[in-house]
Amino acid sequence: MTDIPEKAKIDVDAVRERINQIMRGRNLKQATVSRESGVSSAVLSRFVAGRYDGDNQAAAAKLFAWAESLARRDTMPAPLMRCHGFVNTTASQRIITGLRFAQITGDLVTVYGEPGVGKTISLENYQRTASNVWLATMSPDTSSKAPMLQELGLSLGMTLSGGAAAMRRKIVARVRDTEGLIIVDEAQHLDGKSLDELRSIYDKARIGMVLCGNPQLKVRAETLQQINSRVGKNVKIGRPPKPDVALLMQQFQIEGRDEIDFLHGIAQLPGGLRCVVKTIRLATLTAAGEDGAFSMKHLVAAWEDLSLVEPV
Numbered sequence: 001m002t003d004i005p006e007k008a009k010i011d012v013d014a015v016r017e018r019i020n021q022i023m024r025g026r027n028l029k030q031a032t033v034s035r036e037s038g039v040s041s042a043v044l045s046r047f048v049a050g051r052y053d054g055d056n057q058a059a060a061a062k063l064f065a066w067a068e069s070l071a072r073r074d075t076m077p078a079p080l081m082r083c084h085g086f087v088n089t090t091a092s093q094r095i096i097t098g099l100r101f102a103q104i105t106g107d108l109v110t111v112y113g114e115p116g117v118g119k120t121i122s123l124e125n126y127q128r129t130a131s132n133v134w135l136a137t138m139s140p141d142t143s144s145k146a147p148m149l150q151e152l153g154l155s156l157g158m159t160l161s162g163g164a165a166a167m168r169r170k171i172v173a174r175v176r177d178t179e180g181l182i183i184v185d186e187a188q189h190l191d192g193k194s195l196d197e198l199r200s201i202y203d204k205a206r207i208g209m210v211l212c213g214n215p216q217l218k219v220r221a222e223t224l225q226q227i228n229s230r231v232g233k234n235v236k237i238g239r240p241p242k243p244d245v246a247l248l249m250q251q252f253q254i255e256g257r258d259e260i261d262f263l264h265g266i267a268q269l270p271g272g273l274r275c276v277v278k279t280i281r282l283a284t285l286t287a288a289g290e291d292g293a294f295s296m297k298h299l300v301a302a303w304e305d306l307s308l309v310e311p312v
Contacts, residue, residue, distance in 0.1 A: 113237030132180030
């Protein structure tokens, strides 16, 4: 790898050949290269074919930078990649059992726990492996009825507008009697009227529904009798146990009693398993920079960089 050359010194033909080789070797579509490099699809198509009559130097500079970034990514240790495989922890098993119960029985289920315990990744895994499952993720700006219904509509492939009643009727018509499951993640952001709107959809659609969020969701649902009286199952997720931490560590090929104890302590703090993953990634980067074997000292140093809180 080399530094990005000055614009006037770029060998356009060499960059073109390199980009074509990358696309062939990795079976990449031009749309992917365009999105990641910032070069428009129209320019890219003509550039790689040698038919672009615009500023070839500018296009080549962007594509050269993208190719160098790709090469640097290839040299990174596996734990630094954005995603790891789904880990079937005890928490995930309990969540998925609750989802199946909701879908099979057509019941209303709540799933709640502190951030970083694997709720969202479990929901996404279930959606990938089951039929007719729609996952809508809420946020502070979808707390009221109309934005909530629009967000739910998007998860169903629908672009909704107009009044809340009209949007609700369209949603119900889309999902009614499908034997499907509506999952609403980050549901603690919803106000009372929005939650009651979901209750109305649940009553009319005759399919299962899962409300997932932090412990505030449980408190809010209990104050709304029309919601609370319909709940058929509550799934409370506590702090990650040591076996779950060990399962996660296997994804990164880390083992050792001291390492398990240390990372389990981190998992008991706010952020849970999410902080464990961040610590492992930072430790891996430090170890790679020292060109040495991964060890406990790298975990300790990484955690010191990430937080002033001592693991329990």
